[in-house]
Amino acid sequence: MRVARLHAAADIRLADEPVPQESPGHSLVRVTAVGICGSDLHWWTEGSIGDDHLGTPLVLGHENAGVIMTGRDAGQRVAIDPAIPCETCRQCRDGHRNLCQAVQFAGHGNVDGGMREFLTWPTALLHWLPDRLTACDGAMLEPLGVAAHCIDLGHLRLGGTAAVVGCGPIGLLVIQLLRLTGAAEIVAIDPLQHRRQVAAQLGADSTAEPAAPAGLDDLTRGGADVVFELAGVSEAVQLAVTAAKPGGRVVLAGIPGDDRTNFQASVARRRGLTIAMVRRMNEAYPRAIRLASSGAVDLNSLVTHRFPLEAAAEAMQTAARRDGLKTVIEPAS
Secondary structure (H helix, E strand, O other): OEEEEEEEOOEEEEEEOOOOOOOOOEEEEEEEEEEOOHHHHHHHHHOEEOOEEOOOOEOOOOEEEEEEOOOOOOOOEEEEOOEEOOOOOHHHHOOOHHHOOOOEEOOEOOEOOOOEOEEEEEHHHEEEOOOOOOHHHHHHHHHHHHHHHHHHHHOOOOOOEEEEEOOOHHHHHHHHHHHHOOOOEEEEEOOOHHHHHHHHHOOOOEEEOOOOHHHHHHHHOOOEEEEEEOOOOHHHHHHHHHHEEEEEEEEEOOOOOOOOOOOOHHHHHHOOOEEEEOOOOOOOHHHHHHHHHOOOOOOHHHEEEEEEHHHHHHHHHHHHHOOOOEEEEEOOO
C-alpha cells in the first residue's frame, strides 16, 4: 500500500509498505478521507507539537474515514475515532477518556495515522456512517466532536452571548453549535476576510478583525458571557480575555506553536474569569453523527480542498497557507 510518512519538518515521503495485519478486536479499514488539522500543521512546520517531538517517521492524520474491508461488517463505511484510551486509569473509569494519560492517538507519537491506503483500528472505535454522510463528512466528525466538547466546557446559558476568536474549521463549527444551543449573539473574530464571511453565513451576528477590535465592546455589549479561542497564538488568547465580561468564561482550544499560552493576568483576575482548557473531545462521535446526519450542522461547505495521497506535501502546504478552510486527503476514494 501507499503511505505518506513525515520524516522531519516539511519532509513527507511516499513509500510502499505492507498492508497491516488484523489482530483480535481490530478491523482492516481502507482509508477514504483524511482531514488536515491544525495539530498536523504543527508536526509539518515544526516537527513537534507542545512538548512532543518527532522521533521515528510518522504517518499523520487523525480525522479519518474509511470502509471496513473484512469480516461480517465488510463494506461498511465508518468514521474512525482516533483516540485509544487505556480504559483502566482513573480518568477513563470516571468517564473522562480524553484525559487518559496513556492514550494512543492516531498520527501522534509512535501511532501511525490515516495518511495511507489501509490501517487496522479497534473495531469498537469505528462508527458507522449514515448513507447521507460522505467520506469527507466522516472525516469532519472529529473536528465537530472537538467543537462539541468546546461547547460543553463553555456552559453558555440559553440566550447568552458568545465570541469566537479564530474562524478555522473548528471555530466555524463552534459558531454553528452556538446557534443551535440558543446563543442570542455571536461575534466572530478572525484576520482573514474569507473566514469572516463564512462565519457570517454560518450564524455569526457580527464579525471583526483582531487587529482592529476598537468596536469589540459594542459588538459584545460590554463583554461576552463565553469566549472561545481557537487560534493558538497568544494575541488571540489576550483578545479572548479582553472580550469576556466580568465573571465570564474563556475556553482555550488553540494549540500554541511555542507551547506557551500568555495573557495579561491583571485583566483576567480583575474580571474574575474562569479559564477552561480543551483536550480533544470526550465521547462525541455518536452525537456528532446525529447532528451531521440530521442536517443541523453543515460540514460539506467547510471542505475547500481535496488532494490524492500522492500530493500529500502539496496538501500540507495548502493547509498551512490557510487559503481556504478544510483540506482533505483522499488516499483511496
